[in-house]
Every structure is written in structure tokens, then in C-alpha cells.
Amino acid sequence: MMIPFINNRLPLIIVFVFIFFSTAFSQDAPVVVDSAAVLKGEQIFKANCTSCHVMGDKKLIGPGLLGVTDRRTKEWLKKWINSSSDFIASGDADAIAIYEEYNKVAMPSYYFEDADYEAVYAYLKNPPVKVEVLDTGDLLAAEDEGIKTSTQLMFIGLFLLLLVYLLTSLKNKLKASLKQETETISETLFNQFNLFISNNRNVVFVVVASFIVVVKFSFDTLSGVGVYTKYQPEQPIAFSHKVHAGENGVDCNYCHTSARKSKHSGIPSANVCMNCHTYINEGTITGTTEISKIYEAVGFDPDSKTYIEGYEQQPIKWVRIHNLPDLSYFNHSQHVVAGKVECQTCHGPIEEMDVVYQHAELTMGWCIDCHRTTEVAMEGNEYYTELHAQLKEKYKGQKITVDKIGGIECGKCHY
């Protein structure tokens, strides 16, 4: 009974480890100057820069910007950002060097307000800190789940068998001592069984009990039908959200553009991939194997960096993971823009998934529960001004959840 004991404690231990490390890190993390500015900067960076730059050492289209502030002066950066082409023309050595290094592609010009520029700079200066332990911790936790259920049962089973063995042998010992003929375990069990069924009431009891069990079981399985949580199919291209969204910090919005405009989040078309992968021909995990699949699809020659004329293009057939039933209308923009919901709320820690899996149940109950509890993002939205006043009037004090504005009415999703 040792292992179960540990099992039960495992999460705790992990938590301890976790806390320890994280605190440890945060201590020697650089002191933040103006956190507000950094945050703002981060937004601007995400919005404008992430398509070409990484907050790290890796090269995307442009160089990784980790510690760029040490390499370049503030002024230099400002010039470069405002208009790299002019800057190059002005004949700055470093500028030209970079221009050469990145096969003569000048960086597009960005005219920031000074404040914004400050912010970006602040962000560049104080890049975010990654706590590596974070994911490992979660991974452990995830495994832990598994151990609990399956193995515990196994141990209990073993224990029972052991018990049976001990008792029967004990019984035999006693019989032997009484000079009665002993019986094997199987015999004992058989006799016991006969004894048991000889009494009708037992049989009835067993029948009733098993009936209840069966009903319960079938009910659970049936209500599990069509629920594919943790569904994790293999994709035609081993695309890693961890690498793109997580490490390289590419904004979800960059590829899944329509998520903010449409009901569909939208799978990026190949030309979106090519925006970056025209230049990045090698991946961190899989090297060239996976990226070359995109080239096959669109007919691109990485060496000459040109599209092959008249190439029969092959579509990329992604396997869909989140399949909402046809009968329910779901709109991404509704949730992301109007509702200000984070992608992760439904899709889970997507930025940590190498292979994406279905995080949420996507059952109706799951939707409804969220609608029952989530507050409507009414502040500063003129559409709600009047409504909000009236609702505050109506539900004094209570928080205005989605269901209070009819968010759990059938017709809002089924038509």
C-alpha cells in the first residue's frame, strides 16, 4: 500500500517543487522598470513584430530580439524601426550588414508614437521570463491522473487475491489440525459458490445489484457518446503550436485571422505559412522534413526561393479536432471580440501543445455552465449602455452573467 500513498501525495509534491523553482527564478529575474510600459510594449510587439521576430535568439525572417538592447543603442533601433531602408541608404555599417545578412530584405517601416516606441523599447529591454518547470510540472500532473485510476484498481485486485490465498491456506491448516481432508483453493471457491447460490435470496440480491450496476454503467457510457475530450489526431504536417505560439510567441490572431471577424477561427491558408517560411526553411524540432511539406503543397523551391511555374498544387488536408455538432451555431468572433474570452479558455494551454488535442468537452452542458457563470463584458461597450443600466436596476447587486441576457435560450445557438 506504499505506492497509492505516494500517488495521493504526488500533486502536492509537484506543487512544492513548482513553487520553489518559480520563486527561485523570479528572485533573480531583472527588476521591472515600468510594468505598464512593458505590457503595452508587449501588445505592440505582438501586433507588429512577431511575424518576423522572436523574443529569443532564433532567426525568423528577422533576427531574434532577445538582448537586442545590449547590442544596439536606443537611437539606432529607433532609426531602423522608423525606416530601415532610409537608414541603410544613410550608409550605417551595421544596418547594411544586417541588410546583407538577411538576403537584402529591408524591414518594413513602422512609425510609432514616442510613447509607443518607449514602450516597445521597455519591452525589448525587459523580455518576459520563461519558467521551464511550469510545463514539466503539468506533464507530471497529467501522468499522475493516469496512475491513480488504473493502477490503484490493479493493486486492490492483487490484494484481494492475496487475501483469498491466505485465508484458504489458513482454513486448510486448521482442517489439517482437525484431521479433516483439506481442499484446494479452487475446490473451496467452488463449494463456497454453491453454498452461495443455494440460497435464492443471494441470487436475487446479486441479480438486482448487477442490474443497477449495468444501468449506471450504460447511462454513463451513453452520456459520454459524442464527447471526444483529449482527441488528438495526427496531422498531415506535424505543426507545433508550442514552437510557434509558445516559444516564438506568434500571436494566435496572426494565423487564425478570421477568429476575430467570423464564426470560423479559420485554418491559415498556405500563403500565410509562406509569409515566414519563405525564409525559415528549417524547423526547431523536425528540421526540414515538415516545412518541406508546405513547399510541396504550394510548389516552392526553397533554394531559389521562388514559386515553381505551373505547379499542380496539392491542398493540405488538416484533420479537424474540434467538431461541434451541425445543429449548434457557434461564432468565434462573438466570444473573442464581443465576449473578450481568451482562446485558452476553451482550447486549453494551446501554446504548450506540440500536437493539439481537444481540451474541452464541447458538450452543451459545458457551454451552458460557462454561460451561467461568465459575466458579460459590458463595460465601455455602447451597445450595452442602456441595457446595462436596466439590468443593474433589475438584478440589484448580482453580477450580470450571460444567461441573464438570454445566453441560455435555445434560439441563441440553435437555428
Added chain:
Amino acid sequence: MKTTKKYWKGLAQLHDDPIVEKLAQNEFVEELPVDEFLGDKENLSSTSSSRRDFLKFLGFSTAAATLAACETPIVKSIPYLVKPDEIIPGVANYYASTIYDGRDYASVLVKTREGRPIKIENNGTCSNSRVQASVLSLYDSARLKHPLKSNEESNWRTVDYEIKEKLSKIKDGKIALLTSTILSPTIKQLIEDFGDKYSNVEHIMMDSTPYDGILDANLESFGSRLAPSYCFDKSDVIVSFGADFLANWMANEYATDYVNGRNPKNGKMSKHYQLETNLSLSGANADKRIQIKPSEQGYLISSLLDGLRGEKFDSRLSSIVRALSSSKGKSIVISNSNDKNIQLIVNAINNELNNYTNTILVDKPTNLKQGNTSQVDNLLSDMKEGKVSALITYNVNPSYSYNKAKEFNVALKNVALKISTSSYNDETASLMDYVCPDSHNLESWGDASPKHGTYSFMQPTISPLFDTRQFQETLLSWTDRSDYLSFLKNFWIAKGIDWNTTLHDGYFNLEDKKLRLKSFIDRSKSIKNSSSTELELELYETIALGDGYQANNPWLQELPDPLTRACWDNYLTISAHTAKEFGLENWNVSNGALNGSLVDIEADGISLKNVPVLISPGQAKSTVGMAIGYGRTKAGKAGDGIGFNAYPFTGKKSISIKKVEGEYEFASIQLHHTMMGRDIVKETTLSDYIKDPSSGNHRETYATYKGKLTADKVTLYEAHDLEIGHFWNLSIDLTSCIGCGECVISCQAENNIPVVGKEEMRKSRDMHWMRIDRYFSSDMTEELSAKEKISMIDMFSEMEEPSENPEVVFQPIMCMHCNHAPCETVCPVAATTHSNEGLNQMTYNRCVGTRYCANNCPYKVRRFNWFQYSDNDKFDFNMNDDYGKMVLNPDVVVRSRGVIEKCSMCIQKIQELKLNAKKSGQPIKDKDAQTVCASSCSTNAIVFGDSNNKDSEVWRLRNDERAYDLLDHLNVRPSVFYQTKIRNKA
């Protein structure tokens, strides 16, 4: 699906930005959304257009779930390789364009999703059900998918080559270009060019229903062969001799003006007299309707002229003469006669009344009818004599719609080179050597000038589905040119048009050079009364099919005629009186369906066998009416063999009918024609209305402890809170509704309403969410029975009989969205519930189909899916057709069998509206709130909006004295309400 490869190209080129052009050459166009539903199953859902978006079969998903138990179904998602900029999957794009198929013209907005046109909205002008339905004709799989050479599949290169070869060889013979009325200046230009290139080209225009009478009359009166445009809104008295100007007469643009001239709020309405044979839509809306025989028309018109000139005239016209002479310059007199002499008298009358330049604009003529029958007849004789060596048809189907079709088909044999540009292999095309299929309006570029000085552009909203080519391109290639788009662009830019803005707006006005018109010359000769006793025939066009060009459009076939309420048929309309004479009858069989007797009809030599007879009130005695546009033989699976072809009878006045054995099965969805003395359509007269705006809108009151109250004030329990947030209401003005049925088709298109076919319609299993009830007045009334001491039983049985010349009312009925809905309370599984915005929500996927709600609905607006109407070979219409499915609205579920469905008040549009408002952080603007029935209503009879918003139109209407709830004594508190009907009669 090779054909669909260039799918979005046409779209992208709209903005013709260089990148897209480049991409176009790169052929970045493999694997397009179209393939998903046309092609293999696994593609069935790409994110750009998910399975839900095309075939949302909720039934399946529930069933599938139980079957597919544990393993996840693999669903593939195929993104574009290069996504066109303007396409955001899941968001609709609107393009201003034009619909003109040679008959109906409308400037429209086309709603597209993932590059698929799915809905047509009006763009300021008046449209009709055929325009609304044309979006389905786009996806008609009966359209030609490639050029034909002697009915064999061919390709453009060979066809073009051979045709040019042969054309250029022609020396002395005539090259005849037989087309419908051409509105497009560029096409006219192209035809000229064509004429320059080839020797003796003759361009002849024909209209399926000829208007030579008017055109020739005006040629004599004004020295120019034109048809004036009428200002019905400016005229106080409208006298129409058989001209169904609200439906199909001339241009389909008069309804709006007509209704604008009849707004009781202004304290005055135009007085509308209709003297006609068949009960037409205009007649049904007229204030005074007089039944006349076609042969009488000429006499009556000339007698009217006499009357106006102060001579003695026919007594029937007295009130008309009085009205007209009292409103000179503010009246219109029109006639549907195709007889020049009669039209000359009409002109004389209008001149007498000094209507020209006031209500009738000769200098702003409409271009919609330019056909010239005499030329067509000449062509025929030339063909007979073999003078015609090449015949090219465009937008016409003479072998079907020409009254001398038989002779025409024979004469065709003498023509060496026969080319059709029809997009169907129709009656004419199938007799031709070459068919160069024209693309659908929605696939083509183009321009049109419906009226002198008014223009509109046509732009493609999808690239040709099939290997078709629009007529203009064809002409270009025959004159060794190509690229119509640039031709069009240059043509107009040369005229100083700002291409992009006008393309965006869709229409524009341009000061054309003034027409040279002679001042009016009176050539009228009076006509004596020559009324005969024999049976006379008057042909008419139905609201649904018009001249039958779109006969293969199941939506139109299933649209019930506003007056007879029958669909999938044409028939002989006859008055009850005359029917008795000939021993003809209609009767209901055990399941209520309507049957009728058969006749053979014959008019000098031409005859039709076994034509059904439908007794229709309002038909003049000893006359019969019959609709053209039916009896197509090569229209497609939906249109073939539906009804009888009446074209051969064009111009035939007197006919003879003979009853024959057998009976005919009609598909009529209204089996009962009178209001049975019930207070369903509340009515009053203008004079009473002016005295008391709430006249005719009597509400029953009930004694309560608070005194006498109307039903809606009486309740046992607290009401649910509908004050907060939106409260969607719909107002229907029975005075403005002319019953044209455009909203019905519009609703069908928006809400994926299935077509169920004649058999089901006959069983009263129509699926339309919106219907337009038509009631005739009856001679028997409760007052009369009280006066004459008639027993209740007799009274009711007599009430069932409509009058000989009844007053007609139209009442659009859809789900009333009752706030105390009887249907909701009885559903055991709460599949239909009420929203806090006053909508009665039907949740298809919760419905188990007990139909209790449908029973308990006082308005009978709930529709049950008796069968699986989609993907079912028994219902082989657009929902059982890979192309037809493309018209489905992605935002609305396709209902499975066994569930109830009903009007949702376009909840998908409401949701979209609110979402956009939330996203943009703006309050909703009243004009943005629209249901499709409201937005498509040409007469603006239907108004939708949020009546919690005090400055909304619908709020004003809700509190109007004319507003009333249908069956208010039930106190079901409908969200849909009506405005009393007001007639302008003494």
C-alpha cells in the same frame, strides 16, 4: 470538378488588384470550397466552408452520435491555398448587381458566402418573386455545362472556329439575330460591331408577351416607337383596362409607386378602377373592379373617350368618367390591349386628360419592351423562303413562346446555320446546330438601361460554374476580340463614369441626349360595341412563372398563385356561372384536395386536350383565362410537363370548350376562400378612416372587476419581463400588401425551406414559413341572414361561396411569435420556448415531433417535416442536387424529418445584427434591423424592428390606430401585428 477551378477568380478580379491577377496566372486555384460539396465526402467540411455550412442535417448528427458511439469521426479541413482577400470564411459579402433575363429587370444586392451567391436583396428598386428566385436558377443543374454542336458535347475553340468560318462564308443570305429586348448599351454596341463584320446582319427583338400595340400607337402619336413610363404615385385616378401593372404588365416596377400613392396617412389615396376579364393582382387590389369581356374593351375605351368629351357613353363608366374629368393631369389610363387602334384611343384619353408630362412620361420611356412582332413575322416568312442563312437566338425561346412556334420550327429547317446562346438546351436550342451557352446573370459582367437615362451594372458574384460563356464574350470572340470586362470598362469610362463607385452602388443616372419627339397627334378612331355571346379567352402571366423562362425553378413552381392559391399547374380559370353552363365543376376529395373536370379547348385550328378547369371568382362571365409559361417540354426535371402551353393561343379571342371525361388533381393550398364572417382582415374605407383613424379596428372588450377591458389587458398572472433589451416586432400593413408573394420566395431562399412537390402540396403539406392568405368576399353576411331570418346552417354553407365579382384581401401570415404562445406550453420536451426578446424559438434538434404545437397553433403556421426532404430521391428538387445545395444558407439548419419548423423571424439575421453591434460597440440602428420578408417587400408593407426602441418605425406602427392583433380574443399577445386594410371606396 475542373470547371470550378477558376472559382474565386471572377470575385477577386472585381477589385482587380495586381496581386490577384498575378495569382490568377499562377493558378493558385486547386481545391476550392465548391469541391467540398460537389466532390468526395471527406472534403465535406473545410474551415472555409464547414459541413454545417452546407448541409446542416441535425437529424444525422443526433443519429450519428448514437451510432458512431465511441470512435471519433475523422473530419478533414481544407483551407484555401491562397485565400482571396475579400473572402473571410463565415462572413457574407454583398455585391451590387443587376438581374435581367430578357423579361424581369431589377437592380439587386447579391449576398455571397465563401464566394457563393445565396440570396438576392433589392437595391432600391422594385423586384419580384422571379428575381428573388433567380439565385436558384444559377445552381440549376439542367443548365448546359458546355457548348453543344448538333446536340453533342463540344468545346469553345471548335465551336467558335466553325461558326466564324460559316458566318464569314455567308454572302447574300441574311444573318438574323433574334433576341429578347436588349437593355445593355454595350450589347447593342457589340451587335453593331457584329453587323459591321458580317454581311447583312439583321437584329430583331421579340417579347414573349408582345407590346406592339402600345409601341406602335406611340410611334404614331409621338413619332417614336416607345413605351412611356408611368408615375402611379402622382396620379389620383388610375383606370386600367386589363393591364395587370402590379404584376407583369410592362415593367415590374410600378407596385412601389402605386402603394406610395395610396398611403392613408396622407389623407388621400389614389382611386383605382380595374376593368378586366381575369381576376388579376391589380384587379384584386382595385377599389372598383368591373368585369368585361376582352372584346368589349375597345368599345368601352372609346366610349370613355366620348364620355370625357362630353358625349354619351356606356353607363358602366359613369363613375370613372366623373372621377377622371375631376382630376385632369393627375390620372392614368392604361390598357393591356395589343391592338394599336385601342392604344391610340388610350393615348387620346390620356392626352385629353393632359396626363402626358404629368403622370405619363414619354420623354423618359422604359426600355423594357422593345419587341417587334411584325419583324418577327417577317423573319418567319423569310425563313420559309430560305432567305435566312444564319439564325442566332439570344434570351428567346421562339419554338416555345412564339405563337407561330410550329411554323417556326418547320421553317428552321431552311436555315443553314442555326445558333442558340441559351443557357439551357431548351425547345429552341435543341433544334439548333450550335448552342453557345450563356452564363447566368450572377456569373456575368454587364450593364443595363431599364429606363431612359437610368443605368445599372451587372457584376459576377461567382465564376461560371460550368463551361459557359456570356453572350457578350461570344459576340466579341466572333468579332475576333476578347475580354468583355475591359470592353465594358472602357465603354463607360469613356462616358466619364467613375467605374469603382458606380460598380459599388450598382446603378447610376446619366443625362442621355433628349429624344426627338413630335407633339401629340390624335389618330384615334372610335370603336363600336361588338361584344359577342361566345366564349372568349384571355391569356395572362402568373406571378410565379411569368413567361416560363424560369420554369425549371422549383421555388417558383411551388409558389402558390396569389389568387387561385394553386401551384405546379396552369389551368382554365372560369366563373362559377359559366362553369355551370358547361356542366363543369370543382370538388374536394376525401382528404380535402381539390379536383376539377377536364375540357378540350379549340380556337381556329389550335387545340389543347384535357385541360383542367378551375372555378375562380371574379372571372367575367362566358370568358376563360389561361396562364402562359407552362407546358414546357425541355426545361428540366422540375419544369417539364407541368401544365399546358398556352402560347399558341396568343391573339386568339374567342374559343370553344368541350367537357371531356376524367378529372384533374390540383395542388391548391387554400381550400376555403371566404372569411366566414370572421373578423380576420379588419377593413374600412378611406372616408371613414379620415373621420376616425381607428374605424374598422373594433376590439372586443370583456367585463372584468376593473370594468370592460380589451383581451390584451386581461390576464390571470404576472407577465414576463420584455421591457428590458430588445423586443422584436413585425408590422404588416394590409393596405400596402398587394399579395405579390415576393416575400414568400425571399423567405424560402433565406431559411432553406424545402420544396415538397405537387403531390405533397396537394395534401396541404406546404412547407412555406410564410404564406399569403387570400379571402374573397361572400354575398352572404351575418347581417343579411339576420335580416332575412336565414338559419345558421344555411348561412354558413352560403358563406362558403365567394361572390361572382368579389372584393379580395391578402393577408401575409407567418409565425406570430405570440408572447403567450399556445404552442409553447404544450410541448412536452420544451423544444419551443420564448426568448427575452419576444421571439418564439423553435429548437429543431430538441423536437421529438409530437405535433401538439402545430395542433394548438391558432394560426396554423407550424410546419412538420413529414419526410426527409433533403437528399431524398423522392423529393428530387434543389436539396437533392449537388448544385442546388449550394444555395443553402449556411447560417440556417436544414431540418431533418420528424421535426416541426416555422418562421424564426430570421433569428440568424437578428443575431448577426446584434453581434456586429456588440463588436463595433455601437447601438443598433433601426434601419439595419431587417427580416428578409421586410427587406424584400417592394411595397414596404412589412416593417420589422425593436419596439422597445421608442424611435423605431415599428414602435410607431405598434401604437398606430390601425394596428391590431389577429384573433386578439385569444389573448396570445402576438409580436406580429397588422394594420387595417383601407379601401378608397364610397
Added chain:
Amino acid sequence: MHKESEIRDPLILGNKTYHDITRDIARPVEGKANKYWWILFSLSVFLFLWGVGCMAYTIGTGIGAWGLNKTVNWAWDITNFVWWIGIGHAGTLISAVLLLFRQKWRMAINRSAEAMTIFGVVQAGLFPLIHMGRPWLAYWVFPFPNEYGPLWQNFNSPLLWDVFAISTYLTVSTVFWYIGLIPDFAMIRDRMSKTISPMKKQLYTLLAFGWSGRAKHWQRFEEVSLVLAGLATPLVFSVHSIVSMDFATSVIPGWHTTIFPPYFVLGALFSGFAMVETLLIIMRKVVNMEAYITIKHIEYMNVIILFTGSLVGTAYITELFMAWYSGVAFEQYAFLNRATGPYWWAYAAMMSCNVIIPQLYWIKSIRTSFIATFILSIFVNIGMWFERFVIIVTSLHRDFLPSSWTMFSPTFIDIGIFLGTIGFFFTLFLMYARTFPVVAQAELKTILKSSGSEYKNKTHE
């Protein structure tokens, strides 16, 4: 041991002893079936299979297979449903109400009457199921936690009331029936010999629940039967009241009527007794129960039929009066249309079969003749079917807006399903008659001395 007045006719004919009763009741179970039985059985099985076919077709293609339309959304389906439910009522009434009233004559017939009830309700239960557009989702009408949010039912809906009422009615009356059956099964069990028919012995041992007839058990037995009777009585009335509310709570003129509950309950008893008679008169021949199901029983029932029939007639008249008196145009037309409209013939059939024909029972000779009773009972059954048809179809086919007035005519599927249920019903009943003790012999024995002819004669001497 309470005596009974001499003038009462005996309820058990022939000089029967307790053992005779035992033997007679056990005979059908032990012996072979006679040819009547086989004829009837094969006929009803054939009908049943036919019906199954039609149901399968309906579920396969859709409700469109029936003659319904947008206006008349219910017709034969619900007509049959109400008809069967109605038939079901007599059984419980006989076994429960008559028990409370200590009517001895019920004992000979209550077993079969209740069997009829249960089989009738089974048929009735079929219709709400198959009339659904999507019967495979029928389980949605039961409230249970689910992953849809969860979704619950609408407790305002009379249809949901039906669900509860009918399931309660079916199960409770089944239990009531079975508790009564146990001692009789025990009797059969004890007659069976292990050696000759071991299988049967096994079976009846199982069915008898190990009954041994202890004094204490009998005491409980009597109390339980009494309480169950007490529960079943209001249940019977509630069930058909609720069924009637399907119509009464709606807004359709002709449905929206407050007298429906009592009117339906009476109608139910009326039709129920008729069906009991039909069955018993067949059964006493088929399984030779002449001695126990006497003309006296039949006469008693005929009196009830006469009574209820007249009451039903009163209800019809009341309806018409109320319609006229209400002054509501829609109401007036609805009833005028019923009587004089396109479905006048159905109304006429209803009136004649339910109101006029039962009046014949005033005549003793008819009241006490098996043949006459049999024929009349059939008429009543037909009449009551038409009553439901009239109420449902004529009210629906012409409601508020004349524009949507239609008619209804059944398809062969409609008819097939109806016949199918009749077949199913008789199949069940005939099987019951061969395997169950068709008369509650234990109870019967208690009245042998008071109402047995032989004993009565004794007392005469």
C-alpha cells in the same frame, strides 16, 4: 361468514366444491386449447404482424405515410390512443371500485377485466410513441440528468402529464393484478407434478413467488388489495381526466372545453365495460368458463353501460348547448360543423352507437341475452372510437383561419396500424387466457358458500 339474501341469483352455477373451482380454473392452463382458440389466435397474430409492418414503414419513411396534413396533425393515432386508454379503464374500475363497494360479482370477472386493462394500455402506449416524428428520441420525455446542460421537460405540457399518468397507471395496475395472481399461481404450481411437466412446474414456481397461504400473509394480502384499490380508484379517474386535458387545455374550439374530464372518464368506463363484455363472452366459450361468467354478470355490466351511455349522451347535448350559449362564433361554428359539416356521418355514427343503441338495454330480454349483448357491445366500441375521431378531427380540420381549413382521410398505413393493435391486443389476451388463471379462484372460493347455486339451494330447503 356473512350470508346473502336468497332472492339474489347465484353467481356460481352448478354444484361446485372448492376443488371443482380449482379444477375448472386450472383446466385451460393444463389442458389443450380448443379450436376456437386456435382460430382466433392465428387471426390476431396475423393482424398483429400486419400492424408491425405498417409501424416499421412509418418509422422508416416518416409520419408522412399517414393521412395527416398541416392542419390536422393528429387523427387516427391519437384517436386510437384515447380509445385504447378508455378501454383500459373498466378493468381497474371493476377490480378497484367494485372491490371498495364489496360487489361480489366482480370476483369472477375482475382478473380478465384487469388483464384487458393492461393489454389495452399497452396498445394505447404504442401510439404516443409511434406518432412522434422521431420516436428514437422518445426517452427525452423522462426527466433525467443529461449532458445537455442539462435539458429538462416542460411540466406545463399535458403530454408530459400523460407520460406520468399512463406509466403510473400501467405499472400500478400491473402490480395490483399480479398481487392478486400470486395465490392462484401458487395453486397451479401445486397442481403441477415435477415429473410430468417439470418446465411448467419451474415456471409457475417462479411466478408464484413462493406463496404458501399463511394466515398472516392472507391478512396482509387483503389489506394490500384494499389499499391498492383505494389508490387505483382515483388513479383511474385521474388518467382519463389528464388524457382529456390534452384537448381541454388547448385553444382549439371544440377542444377547449371544461366538461371534458368527467365526460371522458364516463366515456372510458362506457367503452371499457363494452370491451369487457366482448371479451368475456368470447372467453367463457373459448376456455369454458360458463359456470363462472354467468348472465348475471353480463346483466350487471349492461346496467352500468346503460347508465354511463346515457350520461355520455347528456355530455354531448351539454356541449352543443354550451357552444350555442357561449355566443362565441368560433365555438358555435365548431359544433355546428361537427354535426352538419363534412364529417356529419362520423357524428351520426357516434350519436347512434353511444346514445341511442344502449337505450335498448332498458329491455330485460336484451339485457339478459348473450348474443344481443355481444352485438351491442361491439356497437358501443365502434361508437366510442368515432367519438374520439369526431372530437379530434372535426375540431382540427376547421379551426380559426378558414385559409388553413382542410380535411383528413386515412391511408392504408393508418388503418393497418389500428388493426395491428387490435391484433396485438387479442394475441396477448388469448395467450393470457391459456396460461393464467383467468378467474381469481382464491377470491371466488370465499363467495362460493354465499353465492354458489348449490349452497343457495341448500338454504332453500
Added chain:
Amino acid sequence: MNKKVLYAIFDDEEILLESVKVLRSKEIEIEEVYSPFPVHGLDHALGFKETRMAITAFIYGCIGLSFGGLLIYYIMISGVGKSWPMNIGGKPNFTFYQNFPAFVPIMFECTVLFAGHLMSLTYFFRNKLYPGATTKSPDPRTTDDKFLMEIIVEGDDKKMRKLLKETGASEINEKDTDNE
């Protein structure tokens, strides 16, 4: 020590009843009586207590009633937890009492359902009746037409046999106790 079990068999319930009374008056313990049908007054004669089946039924009924009420209240009215009150046809589901009339039928049915079934179960349980149970009756004829009285006699049984004969027992058997 010898303990005999006597089975006195009677042909008629009235005789049985008489004999029971006699025996009881002589304070003779009657072990059990088996009869083919309920014999009136036997329970009194044997001095049984009133059975409490009815009371259980009442209690179950109350449970059923409250179950139905609570179920409906929770689903239609309460709005707490997983419940889902909706606006259905504008019915006043604000408070239970406003919507009460619509709930009566189902609450009633629940009452009957619970009372009926649970009482029957109790009945089976108390009588130890269940499918497959075997009869305790020493003589199969007791379900046909014989009435059996079971008496345990200590010591000499002559007197008892005599007495039974006098009171009208048609035959008297003895449970053979060899296999004990």
C-alpha cells in the same frame, strides 16, 4: 427430547375456524395456518395484530408527493444549480404557487406511483415473496381445498390428536423428524 410437529388438515373453513377458537381457548399455541383463500375472522381467532401495510402506503405517498413537488420546483422554478427555468408560453414560473395548477397532475401521479409500488415491495419483502422462492406449505393441497393447522407438541401427542379429531380435522399427519 422429543418435539412433534402435527399437521391437522380440515376440509372446511368454518370447521377450521371453530377448532382454532377451541384450541386458543385451551391456550394451545398454533404454529401456523395455511389456507387456499383468506378465511374471514381467522386473523382475529389467531390473535394477529392489525397489519401496518396501510400506514406504510401513506408514508410512501407523502414521499412521492414531496418528490414530485420538489422535482418540478427545482426544474421549472428554482433557477439554482443545474435547473433551467424558461419562459414557456409566458407561464408565470416566478413562484411555485403561481404555476401550481399545472403541476397538480404530475404531483398526484408521483404520489400514487410511490405509494403503490413501494407498498407492494414492502408487502413482498415482509412476506418473503420473490421470484423463485419455494413454498413453506407442508402440504400442496392447501392451495386447493384443504386447510392446514400446524401445531408443535411436546411430549405425548395423543391428547392433541384426539382434540383435533374432535374439533373436526379430517386427517392428522406428523412431520417425520428422521433426518434430524
